Amino acid sequence: MILITTSHRPTQRIRSLCKDLNRVLPGTIRINRGKLSIRCLAEKAIEYKADRVIIIDRRQGGPGRIQFYKNVFGQLELTSPNIYLKRVKLQEELGQKTFIRGSMVVTSSWNSEKKIKELAFQLSNFFRIPYLENFDNSDFKASIHVSPLSEYETEISFKMPPKAKEVGPTLIVQYSPRQETQEGK
Numbered sequence: 001m002i003l004i005t006t007s008h009r010p011t012q013r014i015r016s017l018c019k020d021l022n023r024v025l026p027g028t029i030r031i032n033r034g035k036l037s038i039r040c041l042a043e044k045a046i047e048y049k050a051d052r053v054i055i056i057d058r059r060q061g062g063p064g065r066i067q068f069y070k071n072v073f074g075q076l077e078l079t080s081p082n083i084y085l086k087r088v089k090l091q092e093e094l095g096q097k098t099f100i101r102g103s104m105v106v107t108s109s110w111n112s113e114k115k116i117k118e119l120a121f122q123l124s125n126f127f128r129i130p131y132l133e134n135f136d137n138s139d140f141k142a143s144i145h146v147s148p149l150s151e152y153e154t155e156i157s158f159k160m161p162p163k164a165k166e167v168g169p170t171l172i173v174q175y176s177p178r179q180e181t182q183e184g185k
Contacts, residue, residue: 102141
């Protein structure tokens, strides 16, 4: 089970992103954090039998970062990936509110560069779902698709077959040369 929540003092857009992620990610539960500390959040995760936690943090009044944690013996430990958001397109902005229940896969294009495949693999590990280079397998209900937009931007989108229809949310991830240097160490 994965617990999804926000940083302290979330905006409405951050709350909406939490709701969207709860709709499309299998095995998740969303809670309002309120004034819970990280320690209390770890206890809340144990209460809900969640071994992983996602926290959506804010930057400049909107969703700015998604942090992934593992709950290890009642302590939250930061794990990969650490996603810095440049833009977010919510399900509501796509004109829908789609629930995905069932099997899911993480995908990327077969010709994607190393950092794209690495991000896709990290998402696959965290969500404990398979990673494929193409989404042509109808055995899965949906995919988390990771694709490049530019040298420093990557798109993470949620899609459903048969024609890989985008159901949202769509996350535009920002890389910086400094971030890549630190990750490369």
